[in-house]
Amino acid sequence: MSVQRSSQSFSASDFANALAAHDYEFNVGQIVTGKVVQHESDGSYIDIGAKSLGFLPIDEASLGSTKRLSETLPIGTEQQFLIIREQNEDGEVKLSIRRLQMKLAWDILLTYQAESKVFDCRVVNANKGGVVVEAEGLRGFIPRSHLVDKNNFTGLIGKTIPVVLVEIDESRNKLILSNRLAAQASAMSQLTKGQLVTGKVSSIRPFGAFVDFGGVSGLLHVKEISQKYVSDITSVFKEGETIKVVVMEVDESRNRISLSTKILELHQGEMLENSAQVFEEAEARLEKNISKLWDA
Structure with missing residues (x-):
């Protein structure tokens, strides 16, 4: 028994119609998977399953500095791309890796903000108001008031520093970060009740003295200076003076650290009589x- 071949031929138009029937519909904002098939001086052609190849312009290839596409995207590389322009009259779709990376970076930073996460970023520039940083590939700004080192901006360029997010607004491309708050969060997480620390008296108020140490500031309340009543704090401490204090309480939710020197006294009033000896034997x-x- 012989098998007869169909006399019906499959024409070029039939092939085109079949291809069209299985073609994908591509829209701006859609994420697609494609394979690099060809490099040109101004970009790369990507196979994304369309009738014609998608095009990745060289300035849309990366968030960072643009290198040779043959190095960063070798022929045959498969990855995701973001469609940034719909098919033109030739059926070509314009693609971007850079904008996809930006989209993912904003999502990551929003997660960091929700978790109050401390993360690292690199300082890339400085001006009189603060420093410009690169955070997850995006440009952000740290105001001078939010830097730990407020006097050596240019010395920070090229360095990696810890930060937390202060303000994030993707619609306005606004990213404000704080190095000071990150240092505080890190330092506070390492403090424990009963820990003896050395710090500097940064300011004196009627209710107590603020002491700076390890990137954070704590309050030495007037009632925690001595077992004996203190009428004038400036008679005991001077601003800029280095002292030893004991951590009484750490309240991370309210960003407060309570300190004491009273607990170092062996008898009432020693801090007022001879604070130097108290600190020496702390x-x-x-x-x-x-x-x-x-x-207590």
């Missing part, structure tokens, strides 16, 4: 009085 005194901290 470690031994704290060891002797540490139980009072937990009884």
Whole structure:
């Protein structure tokens, strides 16, 4: 028994119609998977399953500095692309990796903001108001008031520093970060109740003295200076003076650190009589009085 071949031929128009029937519809904003098939001086052609190849312009290839596409996207490489222009009269679709990376970067940063996450970014430039940084490939700004080192902007260029997000607005391309708050968060996470630290008196108020140490600031309340009543804090401490204090409480939710020197006294009023000796013997005194901290 012989098998007869169909006499019906499959014409070029039939092939075109069949191809069209299986063609994909592409829209701006759609993410597609494609394969690099050809490089040109101004970009690369990508097979995304359309009747014609998609085109990736060289300035849409990366968020960072543009390198040779043959190095960053070798022939045969498969990855995702964002459609930024619909098919033209030749059926070509314009693609972007850069804008896809931007979209993903904004999503990552929004997650960081929701988690109050401390992350690293690189300083790329500086001006009198602060420094420009690269955060997940996006440009952001750290105002001077939010820097730990407020006096050496140019020295930060090229360095990686920890930051947290202060403000993020993708619609306005606005990204404000803080190095100071990141340092505070990191330092606070390492503090424990009963820890002895050395710091500098940054300011004195009627209710107490603020002490800076390790990138954070804590309050030494007037009632925690000595077991004896203190009528004038400036008679005990001077701004700029280095002292030793004990961490009494760390409240990360309110960004507050409570300090004490009273716990270092072996008898009432020592801080007022001879604070230098109290600080010299601080470690031994704290060891002797540490139980009072937990009884308080």
